Amino acid sequence: MNRKKIMARLYGMSTLIIVVIVFLIFTVACSANGTNFIKPSNLSTILNQASFLVILGVGQALVLLTGGIDLSVGSLMAFVTVFWGEWLMKSSDMPFMVAVVLILLSGGVVGLLNGLMITKLKIPPFIATFATMYACRGLGWIYLRNRVLYSLDESFRWISTGKLFKIDQFLVKAPMLVAVLCLLIAWYVLRKTNAGRKIYFTGSNETAARFSGINTDRVKIAVYIASGVIAAFAGLMYVGKLNACEPGLGTDSNFEAITVALIGGFTMSGGYGNIWGVAGGAIVVYTIQSGMNSLKMPGQLHDLISGALIILAVFINQELVNRRMRLENDIRDERVKKD
Amino acid sequence: MEKLLEFRHITKVFPGVTALDDINIDLYPGEVHIIVGENGAGKSTLMKILSGAYEATSGELYMEGKLIAKNSPQVSASLGISMIYQELNLVPELSIASNIFLGHELRRGGFVNKAAQEKRANELLKEIGVYVNAGTLVKQLGVGTQQMVEIAKALSRQAKVIVFDEPTSSLTDSEITELFHIIRLLKERNVGMFYISHRLEELFQIGDRVSVLRDGKHILTDTIDHMTMDDVIEGIAGRKIENLFPHVRKPAGDPMLEIRHLTGSKFSDVSMTVRAGEIVGVSGLVGAGRTETARAAFGIDKYESGEVVVCGRKLPKRSPSRANRLGMCLLPEDRKTEGLALELSIRENIVVSSLKALNPRGIVRAKNEATEVGKSINSLEIATSSMEKLVRFLSGGTQQKVVIAKWLLSNSRVFIFDEPTRGIDVGAKSSIYQLMDELVAGGAAILMISSDMTEILGMSDRIYVMSGGKLVGELDSEGATQNEILKLAFSNV
Numbered sequence: 001m002n003r004k005k006i007m008a009r010l011y012g013m014s015t016l017i018i019v020v021i022v023f024l025i026f027t028v029a030c031s032a033n034g035t036n037f038i039k040p041s042n043l044s045t046i047l048n049q050a051s052f053l054v055i056l057g058v059g060q061a062l063v064l065l066t067g068g069i070d071l072s073v074g075s076l077m078a079f080v081t082v083f084w085g086e087w088l089m090k091s092s093d094m095p096f097m098v099a100v101v102l103i104l105l106s107g108g109v110v111g112l113l114n115g116l117m118i119t120k121l122k123i124p125p126f127i128a129t130f131a132t133m134y135a136c137r138g139l140g141w142i143y144l145r146n147r148v149l150y151s152l153d154e155s156f157r158w159i160s161t162g163k164l165f166k167i168d169q170f171l172v173k174a175p176m177l178v179a180v181l182c183l184l185i186a187w188y189v190l191r192k193t194n195a196g197r198k199i200y201f202t203g204s205n206e207t208a209a210r211f212s213g214i215n216t217d218r219v220k221i222a223v224y225i226a227s228g229v230i231a232a233f234a235g236l237m238y239v240g241k242l243n244a245c246e247p248g249l250g251t252d253s254n255f256e257a258i259t260v261a262l263i264g265g266f267t268m269s270g271g272y273g274n275i276w277g278v279a280g281g282a283i284v285v286y287t288i289q290s291g292m293n294s295l296k297m298p299g300q301l302h303d304l305i306s307g308a309l310i311i312l313a314v315f316i317n318q319e320l321v322n323r324r325m326r327l328e329n330d331i332r333d334e335r336v337k338k339d
Numbered sequence: 340m341e342k343l344l345e346f347r348h349i350t351k352v353f354p355g356v357t358a359l360d361d362i363n364i365d366l367y368p369g370e371v372h373i374i375v376g377e378n379g380a381g382k383s384t385l386m387k388i389l390s391g392a393y394e395a396t397s398g399e400l401y402m403e404g405k406l407i408a409k410n411s412p413q414v415s416a417s418l419g420i421s422m423i424y425q426e427l428n429l430v431p432e433l434s435i436a437s438n439i440f441l442g443h444e445l446r447r448g449g450f451v452n453k454a455a456q457e458k459r460a461n462e463l464l465k466e467i468g469v470y471v472n473a474g475t476l477v478k479q480l481g482v483g484t485q486q487m488v489e490i491a492k493a494l495s496r497q498a499k500v501i502v503f504d505e506p507t508s509s510l511t512d513s514e515i516t517e518l519f520h521i522i523r524l525l526k527e528r529n530v531g532m533f534y535i536s537h538r539l540e541e542l543f544q545i546g547d548r549v550s551v552l553r554d555g556k557h558i559l560t561d562t563i564d565h566m567t568m569d570d571v572i573e574g575i576a577g578r579k580i581e582n583l584f585p586h587v588r589k590p591a592g593d594p595m596l597e598i599r600h601l602t603g604s605k606f607s608d609v610s611m612t613v614r615a616g617e618i619v620g621v622s623g624l625v626g627a628g629r630t631e632t633a634r635a636a637f638g639i640d641k642y643e644s645g646e647v648v649v650c651g652r653k654l655p656k657r658s659p660s661r662a663n664r665l666g667m668c669l670l671p672e673d674r675k676t677e678g679l680a681l682e683l684s685i686r687e688n689i690v691v692s693s694l695k696a697l698n699p700r701g702i703v704r705a706k707n708e709a710t711e712v713g714k715s716i717n718s719l720e721i722a723t724s725s726m727e728k729l730v731r732f733l734s735g736g737t738q739q740k741v742v743i744a745k746w747l748l749s750n751s752r753v754f755i756f757d758e759p760t761r762g763i764d765v766g767a768k769s770s771i772y773q774l775m776d777e778l779v780a781g782g783a784a785i786l787m788i789s790s791d792m793t794e795i796l797g798m799s800d801r802i803y804v805m806s807g808g809k810l811v812g813e814l815d816s817e818g819a820t821q822n823e824i825l826k827l828a829f830s831n832v
Contacts, residue, residue, distance in 0.1 A: 191703075192702060192703050193698075193701050193702055193703060194694040194695065194698050194701045194702075194703065195701065196703075197687065197690070197691065197694055197703070198691075198694070200680075200683065200687070201680050201683065201687065201691050204680035204681070204682050204683050205676070205677075205679065205680040205681065207676060207677045208676070208677055208678055208679055208680055209680070209691070210639060210659050211637075211639065211659060211669060211671055211677050211678060212663075212691045212692045212745065213659055213660045213662075213663030213664070213668075213692045213749070214660065214691065214692075215658075215660045271680065271682055271683070272682060325682075325729060329728060329729060329732050332724045332725045332727070332728055333724045335724065335725075
């Protein structure tokens with residue numbers, strides 16, 4: 001009985017287990033090289049960089065929960081920041097907040113288009129967002145040609161580079177705060193609101209959701225809009241970090257976002273996943289990048305390992321989720337028998 | 340004559356139901372053995388045991404006197420057992436010849452010998468009197484010809500036993516004549532055939548012997564000369580109505596659900612009315628368009644013309660959420676795929692249609708929810724250890740209660756029950772009937788689609804019968820008989 005409880009708990013923490021394993025591997029590998037991988041300053045860097053991925057991952061997680069996928073986030077980031085980028089520049093007379101609002105709105109509009117294509121034109125999510133991915137990238141290039149909008153407003157850049165406080169060598173930066181806020185909001189919406197219920201139910205069984213009176217089209221459009229807005233927000237953070245807007249931004253972000261969500265325990269079939277897993281997924285993805293850098297390994301090897309890891313993580317997640325459900329069920333039944 | 344095939348004491352138990360109970364049926368070479376029974380009587384299960392898709396819980400299967408110890412689709416195919424299903428299993432983009440030899444291609448030097456295949460396929464087609472070039476793509480053929488291709492395919496594998504599952508359901512009259520001609524040719528070649536059909540007149544046209552199954556039990560087997568249509572119908576419908584049904588008729592109130600001249604792709608000009616306090620049964624065969632009509636009325640599928648009025652308000656097309664807000668609900672035929680989110684808890688499933696009422700500001704009030712769900716669990720006697728239990732761990736009857744609880748909580752007044760007790764054991768059945776009776780006693784209106792004749796007769800105030808997508812009759816359940824309903828149900832197929 002007690003053993004079952006512990007096992008059920010453990011199975012529920014598959015993402016955490018992956019995080020620990022990855023950290024262990026790099027700590028050991030780096031110490032062989034004579035560097036300290038888990039020193040506070042390094043951890044701070046990892047968490048700070050992972051924060052950007054967390055934001056992307058949250059948007060993707062929402063879409064995955066309904067059984068969809070959004071491949072367009074990276075290009076969307078590039079397009080909306082390039083399009084309104086002039087007003088983010090130091091040299092612009094416009095207050096940067098205007099550009100920020102317009103960028104978020106534009107992200108929402110692209111998301112809305114994705115949602116409409118998927119629900120009204122019945123184009124499979126993979127294809128619809130795949131097309132949007134190319135279209136946005138293309139629009140960005142057409143709009144900006146070969147230019148790069150360089151040197152952005154410094155007060156705007158605080159959100160990407162701002163330093164809050166230091167605990168020992170561990171520097172807490174603004175993106176970490178933003179990522180935590182983002183997770184909290186997503187957690188609240190998913191777990192504590194009617195909207196969240198509808199998202200889970202739609203993803204778990206769309207037909208049953210329709211039979212139950214949920215307007216599933218509306219739910220799906222809403223998550224694509226949310227994904228668009230969140231991606232636009234991530235775009236703001238990335239350009240702030242870069243101090244430039246350019247149409248080549250976030251070429252890898254499309255797939256990074258999906259990787260983060262998958263390692264975080266979300267499934268392609270929808271209806272399952274805990275938003276905090278995204279934090280774990282982001283940390284794993286960035287830790288590998290940074291760990292490979294510390295070990296001075298080539299980037300191609302990093303891709304190989306990411307691929308292997310996705311497979312491993314998805315396999316572990318699936319396997320453990322099922323076992324956990326069974327165990328928890330047994331525990332409940334046994335409790336009743338005892339009474 | 341030696342028996343070609345024999346089912347000995349075949350029993351098949353699924354969780355919660357005994358689908359087949361000690362079945363003994365045999366087949367002689369050159370015989371057409373017709374198997375009839377209501378939907379869910381066990382015909383398909385028996386045939387799936389023959390094809391190796393299911394494994395019998397107990398009992399044995401003999402082919403030409405030899406025990407088939409471990410059956411599987413590969414084993415049965417190698418023994419010469421071929422299945423021809425209602426939905427044909429051909430690849431539309433390939434030629435007739437390629438389809439016939441799919442999986443056992445004629446080869447020469449490792450390559451498929453297309454020329455030889457076409458030659459042989461043309462011979463096979465000629466043998467059964469079909470004059471189409473074997474190079475034609477299957478997608479260019481009509482349903483009838485496709486079926487002939489299936490038969491040619493069976494012959495190419497030296498089939499000794501062919502099972503026809505509702506072969507005529509989508510054929511025209513002339514195609515049926517052609518099919519029967521081929522079946523007679525097969526008889527001459529000593530092929531044994533099981534033939535499943537809902538069209539009772541076909542029994543007498545093509546059958547040698549008839550076996551009737553009912554509720555998984557073997558009721559009778561006899562040669563066709565010893566039987567009349569009435570014998571068969573009585574065998575199918577058979578049993579006396581037990582006192583399973585608590586429903587007491589009361590005077591009906593105002594119309595709560597009016598379906599007016601509803602026409603869609605699978606049904607045409609269907610009009611039905613259900614009044615407050617009434618349970619109205621809808622009977623008919625599978626494919627009569629009952630479920631399709633209900634789905635369109637509720638807004639799941641589209642329809643071409645007609646209208647649906649709930650409590651005096653016209654429903655927009657294709658909006659289950661609107662229908663739901665007006666107090667209408669549909670308990671789907673297939674609870675697992677259409678009624679429930681199996682990976683979510685009982686609580687999450689029950690509250691899903693009442694979110695707005697329970698949490699008016701959009702923020703979940705967990706305590707309130709738990710109280711309401713607790714009340715439903717108690718009043719419906721949902722057997723569970725916790726409201727957080729995942730629905731997939733519940734039995735069929737309990738799952739159905741969860742679906743009902745969901746609709747009760749959302750204050751629905753107009754219920755469409757589609758096969759409310761399919762796959763549910765008798766105990767749970769009677770409590771669902773009890774519930775339906777309480778609902779209408781409280782002024783609700785119920786439209787109940789059911790293929791279970793006793794349920795239709797036992798629970799309904801009035802009965803609509805559909806056949807071939809049309810409403811073919813309306814009966815008062817007082818004095819209605821099973822034979823009357825069955826005759827109507829078969830009238831337009």
